[in-house]
Amino acid sequence: xxRCLTVSATxxxxxxxxxxxxxxxxxxxxxxxxxxxxxxxSGNDTATFGTSITVRDMxxxxxxxxxxxxxxxxxxxxxxxxxxxxxxxxxxxxxxPENRFLLGIWNAVPGVNEGGAYLEIVRSGTGGAYITSLxxxxxxxxxxDLEAHAAVFENVKLYPxxxxxxxxxxxxxxxxxxxxxxLE
Numbered sequence: 001x002x003r004c005l006t007v008s009a010t011x012x013x014x015x016x017x018x019x020x021x022x023x024x025x026x027x028x029x030x031x032x033x034x035x036x037x038x039x040x041x042s043g044n045d046t047a048t049f050g051t052s053i054t055v056r057d058m059x060x061x062x063x064x065x066x067x068x069x070x071x072x073x074x075x076x077x078x079x080x081x082x083x084x085x086x087x088x089x090x091x092x093x094x095x096x097p098e099n100r101f102l103l104g105i106w107n108a109v110p111g112v113n114e115g116g117a118y119l120e121i122v123r124s125g126t127g128g129a130y131i132t133s134l135x136x137x138x139x140x141x142x143x144x145d146l147e148a149h150a151a152v153f154e155n156v157k158l159y160p161x162x163x164x165x166x167x168x169x170x171x172x173x174x175x176x177x178x179x180x181x182x183l184e
Contacts, residue, residue: 033058033082035072037177039103039153044169049123053101055177057092059084065112068146072103072177098125105151107144115141119158119171128168130158151177 035055042051055072059079062068071084077094084091094100101121108115116132132138143152153173160168 033060033179035070035177035179037175039173039175039177041171041173043171045128045171048126049121049128049171052175053103053119053121055103058082058179059092063106066109067106067113068144069104069106070144070151072105074099074101076100077102097122099123105142105144107146108141114138115144117142117153117156117158117173118161119173128165129161130168130171131161132156132158149179153177 035058038052038054040052041049054075056075057078058070058072059082060068060070061084069084071079071092073079073092073094076096077092077100079092092102099122101119104118106113106116114132116134116138118132119130121128121130132141139157140155142156143154145151153175156173158171158173160166160170
């Protein structure tokens with residue numbers, strides 16, 4: 001199931017972000033970006049995955065046309081550098097692969113794409129993947145303010161992101177994530 005989640009997460013984000021016209025991968029650069037914040041989770045699946053997630057390390061991907069994808073992981077995981085080459089959000093390592101999460105958020109760009117969020121979470125070896133609605137009205141999405149270094153989640157509803165997750169139900173996120181430095 002982990003392989004299915006990884007492939008699904010990568011494909012989902014690449015479809016949303018588009019393709020890069022970069023001719024090579026960027027070297028790993030660690031600007032010391034770190035996310036700070038706890039998001040409250042509500043919904044039926046909190047019995048399995050808990051009622052909150054606390055972010056720590058972060059990385060980002062510039063998808064062009066003012067589209068930015070920010071990625072956050074749990075305190076026991078880390079990215080190799082701060083820039084995600086080719087939008088691969090799964091380019092991180094975890095000390096506890098059976099208990100981890102990856103949160104990806106992207107900003108809205110009028111005429112290009114809606115904002116949204118993606119959450120891949122594993123607790124005690126049980127995993128789930130969730131995403132904001134990509135059809136019709138997405139409902140509330142994270143409000144990303146790059147200048148203030150903050151992302152606000154206000155009743156952001158995430159839905160199971162691929163077939164075969166019939167036993168999962170939507171999760172709602174509330175809270176704020178901040179980071180201390182400009183994305184360079």
